[in-house]
Amino acid sequence: MQSIDDKVILKIKKAKRGSLFFTEDFLSFGSAKAVAKALERLVIKEMISRVARGIYARLETDPVFGVLKPSTEAIAQAIAKRDKARIIPTGSLALNALGLSTQIPMNAVYLTDGAARKIDLGKRKIIFKKTSPKNLSAIGQISSLVIQAAREIGKDHISENEKQIIIDRLKNEDPYRLEHDIKLAPEWIRIIMRQALKKDTDE
DSSP, X not given: OOOHHHHHHHHHHHSOTTOEEEGGGGGGXXXXXXXXXXXXXXXXXXXXXXXXXXXXXXXXXXXXXXXXOXXXXXXXXXXXXXXXXXXXXXXXXXXXXXXXXXOOOSEEEEEESSOOEEEEOSSOEEEEEEXXXXXXXXXXXXXXXXXXXHHHHOTTXXXXXXXXXXXXXXXXXOHHHHHHHHTTSOHHHHHHHHHHHHHHHHO
């Protein structure tokens, strides 16, 4: 008969390297306590890695860079998928994602309609801030980032260069999604976003 450890490692090995797993993914193999103990033993044997509390992975290895840890975004997306929650990067995380800032924030902050929580990744943290569904209504990946990034900069502080970067990024957004999301933005951000739509139709 297979032990819980064997069942857990078999399931992890079937997935591609770098895939993220939660303790609850293995509850069909035993109680929460038994599964937690099995995962702990596999971490000690270095068969799997503990990414954060209750989150595990069999990490990818690169011939040059060595062990590759999952990105903060991958961890945040995996948690959102598990919780069936929506998330949007906000603040300096949105600025960095759009190329408006080269600074990588120590804390990756996301707005969510799921539970508010902090995930400790050692030196960095993922922070989920509960928000109203209205703030998560944007459907475009780029346009939703733009709304958050522009809010972070502020109406009176945004430069012409930053506006141009935003317009250039929005050219890669699906026009239907962009038109939908423009309606959700404050008026001063709408003006910037509309320019991307105008240039898109001009070309």
